[in-house]
Amino acid sequence: MTGGILPQEVQKRLLEEGWTKAGYAICFDCLDGRSSLIGKPPVKDFQADVAEFFGGDVAEHTFGCRGAQFAVMKTLADYVAENGSREYAKVIVTDPLCHYTTVIAAEMAGFELEEAVHRGYPEYRVEAKNFAERIERVKKEKGKLPALIVVTHADPYYGNLNPVKEVGEIAREYDIPYMVNAAYTAGVMPVNMKEMKADFLTVSAHKSMASLGPLGFLVTNFEWAKRTFESSTMVTHWSGRAFGKKIPSLFGCSVGAVPLVSAMLSFPYVVERVRNWNEELEKVRWFIGEMEKLDDVMLIGDRPHRHHLMHFETPVFWEISKRHKRKGFFLAEELNRRGITGIHRGMSKHIKLSTYSLSWDQLKKVKDAFYEIAESYTSG
Numbered sequence: 001m002t003g004g005i006l007p008q009e010v011q012k013r014l015l016e017e018g019w020t021k022a023g024y025a026i027c028f029d030c031l032d033g034r035s036s037l038i039g040k041p042p043v044k045d046f047q048a049d050v051a052e053f054f055g056g057d058v059a060e061h062t063f064g065c066r067g068a069q070f071a072v073m074k075t076l077a078d079y080v081a082e083n084g085s086r087e088y089a090k091v092i093v094t095d096p097l098c099h100y101t102t103v104i105a106a107e108m109a110g111f112e113l114e115e116a117v118h119r120g121y122p123e124y125r126v127e128a129k130n131f132a133e134r135i136e137r138v139k140k141e142k143g144k145l146p147a148l149i150v151v152t153h154a155d156p157y158y159g160n161l162n163p164v165k166e167v168g169e170i171a172r173e174y175d176i177p178y179m180v181n182a183a184y185t186a187g188v189m190p191v192n193m194k195e196m197k198a199d200f201l202t203v204s205a206h207k208s209m210a211s212l213g214p215l216g217f218l219v220t221n222f223e224w225a226k227r228t229f230e231s232s233t234m235v236t237h238w239s240g241r242a243f244g245k246k247i248p249s250l251f252g253c254s255v256g257a258v259p260l261v262s263a264m265l266s267f268p269y270v271v272e273r274v275r276n277w278n279e280e281l282e283k284v285r286w287f288i289g290e291m292e293k294l295d296d297v298m299l300i301g302d303r304p305h306r307h308h309l310m311h312f313e314t315p316v317f318w319e320i321s322k323r324h325k326r327k328g329f330f331l332a333e334e335l336n337r338r339g340i341t342g343i344h345r346g347m348s349k350h351i352k353l354s355t356y357s358l359s360w361d362q363l364k365k366v367k368d369a370f371y372e373i374a375e376s377y378t379s380g
Contacts, residue, residue, distance in 0.1 A: 001207055002308070002354045002358075003184070004209070014261065014262060019261045023257055024257045043260065047217075053271065054191055055195060055219075056221060057220065057225060058219070058222065058225040063250075066105060068218035069102055070105040071228055071249040072200045072218065073092070073105050073106055074108075076111075076148045076177060079227065087144060089112075091112045093113075096116060097160070114137070116131045116134045121300070122298070122313075123160075123303070124301060126160070146176060149177070151164050154182075154185045159301055164196045164198070171199075177199050180193060180200070182208075183203065185307070187209035188273070188274065199224050200218065200219070200220050200228075203217040205217065210270055214255070214259065228249055231244050232246045283355055283363055287367060291312060297314050299311070308354045310352065312352075314348065330348070331347070338365075
């Protein structure tokens, strides 16, 4: 989650400007009954900037990336129902390493899921042609096209970048709505939904936009914004109450507290750091090369690696854990003693980590720590 770490200056401002003193601090100046319309602080302008930054037309902040995904799927579920399912089946085609929230959102919206297959160990690569194959399978079995294609830009298990642009071209060819889940990429590397040919982009602010959670964004185009962000039309039977500014797909009104303010304060920093992505990638590849010099340690995932999330097979630490009194917990504890946190406690056979935003000196310190731990338990 290194892409979600707040800059120190932002942490300082949140305290000094009093944003942490009340729960929904920005709501005191809400005039329209929806946090995304607030002008002081300039939430409305900020969301327009977010949309432009990611190549979209309209953006709304959400309760995490999962809230954004659900909004898309609820919109498509309604769209299928309105059209009497004449054109689309209530099926989503997605990648086989999507985040669990994609599956849960689909379940909540009443969709079936079909997965495009991957190559398997050790790369787990997904190819665009696999999506076309799955679309044809749905078409054959259901007599209709799937209602939505979902691709996770970088999967959360191996950090593989999926072929989002190529799948976007397939989506256009079949005329199927297309969503890219950029939870692990939007805010750390260049992301443009128009280049991906996507109709929807879902973003996790606390994973990749240097913000507190839970906060996400849903970015879309003008065409789909009319449906996805449609305001409430219900009028209650007895009291006659109406909530015309609320957006049902976003549960009426989204986060109006510190997470949103933190994202606003961090945004200039995020815009700037995306420009340095090539240097971050250079660090990632250097680190992989150094780690693989350890006995039998191997990167699992795509090569050359194109994301900061790395998954290593680490038999050297697995063997140590078998005879260590702390079992698999020893590795995280040894790293913690050296001032390095983030490795999942109890894991030693496989480890996932990210080096995003570390300086070269910090990166070398992490590498040296793994070397020291391996040597201290295997020497002699």
